[in-house]
Amino acid sequence: MSSREKILARLHNNRPDPDQYPLPSIPPLGERTATRQKFEENLKALGGQVLEQQTWETLEQAIKRYFPHEKVICSAVPEFCGTIRVDELTSPQQADKVDVLVVRSPFGIAETGSIFLSEEELHSLNSVAHLTQHIVVLLSENDLVANMHVAYEQRAEFHHARYGVLMSGPSATADIQGVLIRGAQGVRTLSIWWE
């Protein structure tokens, strides 16, 4: 008898009567309207920021203004060049040199200020989203969902993406004496650029 069969047989024999425990359906819960204001509020609570666009400022200019000292600006979006295209990076070791990654997210979640990224947006180099020092995420207000329930009900990405990460602010830790530190091992800052 294989381990698989052994485990399944034990579970069959030992489990309480399954008929007593039906699967509940999940009713619509929580705040159901998505607003940019809510998203920004929660993004900031988790340490993220919004790149505030100045009059006539382009994304390129804004990045220069916010990250004046960073050298390797990597673009994963067609309309912006940066200093290197994500497709030119062939390994995580190369991705480690990136200072700022510019990428577009297909949707955000207002309840938590989260943005979604998958291999689609990251051009199959998923590690670049975590090896880069900073990340700038392009997001449209029309692509906001209200909360986690709506996200899981409506967004097909959760069913199709091989790798799908919800990033909520930059990486963080409070493992040393409870002091909250933004910028642990992944990105040190996470910024939203509204489009």
Added chain:
Amino acid sequence: MKVTPVNHAKAAEEFIKDTSHERFHDKRLWDLRQKRDEQMHALPEWQELRSLASQIKEHTLTHLPDYLEQFEANATKNGIHVHWAVDAAEHNRIVGEILKKHGVRSLIKSKSMVTEECEMAPYLAQHGVCVIETDLGERIQQLDKQMPSHIVVPAVHKLASDVAKLFAKHYNTDPDDDDPHSLAWAQRLAARPVILSADAGMTGVNFAVAETGSFVVCTNEGNADLSATVPKLHIATLGIERLVPRMADLGVFIRLLSRSALGSPITQYTTHFRAPQKGSEMHVVLVDNGRSHRLGMKDFWTSLKCIRCGACMNTCPVYRRSGGLSYGAVYSGPIGAIIDPTFNERKYSTLPFASTMNGSCTHVCPVKINIHEQLYQWRRVLAEHHELPFVKREMMRMAGKLLGQPKLYRAALRGAETALSVVPRVLLYNAMNPWGKNRELPPPVSQTFYAWYQENRIKKG
């Protein structure tokens, strides 16, 4: 082999002796509890979420064979290799074989309680694989050769000065610089090259979805995503109770998990793995290790609902003041005290007594495990199985006699009331009376309820 029960009380006593550590520990965890409360009050649907989470888990556990098969079928279809491990030894063997096949010498991993439970790292070390923890708290514990003391914040029992000393020894940092920012930075700098050169990565699993064959990992530091995406081999290991049936169920659990754990609305990273990255290999190990047996324990099977948030630890007055290491087990705190005896009844026979029975653990549990009732139930089971120490057994016997005879009880109580008001402090606060240690006894009441009732109700009535 003779098994000695963990001496929780003695270990706790050691922890309490160090006032600065004990005070910080207590304060830090209570702070997490209060942050959790703030999140709870911000969601009017909180109790509904808890009920749903509990029902979904109870349903899943009682239908676990079906959901495991469904998960396996879908994951396999997505290109994931699925393995089944009856126990810890088989888990370690499976992981060891995968690593051997790929010629892996260095493995980076994020937090996984199952690998702790299986004592995987020492096993792999014996087989020539260097295992590096990438989570900051876990890494601190690994460098200090200690078990995690908390399932969410593994080094919460340490002060920054302890970490500074430890890092100085291993990372050549300044032992006097105990600024948490510089220490965290030192970890980032030390970990990055290790991550970039590792042969394989390993993560735990918070939730596995049967419907899609995918699994979810919730972390804050970014280390799990680095461990899973940088090397070309990703092994994820999970207890078989991590399953949920549908993608939509995640909405309920993700909303509860980090709010209950750390008082934040969501972890910084909530990552969904459905298939290997292009050009990479992905393995999932489903671990039983006693869980199928626990499912058959009438009073204790619902402990399998646990989503490992640690809220019960943060709220527990005993845990907060005794430190996780005093439990001498991988799982500490209230949830540990009801899970651990299923692994080894004698070794962990003392843990269900590490509770004041205040029920706070049950009230904060996001999946509604009746933790304090199970603690009480374990005490019964252990008494029946003669796993009580002599003193406790004798005290119970005497208390049983006293409480069984109202007249004797009242006489004793009158004696105690008088005694409490007249005896000198030295008699109450000495080594023989554990209730007098580190706390003031309440002032004696002038009248017992029984005496008051006699006077005011029976006479007047």
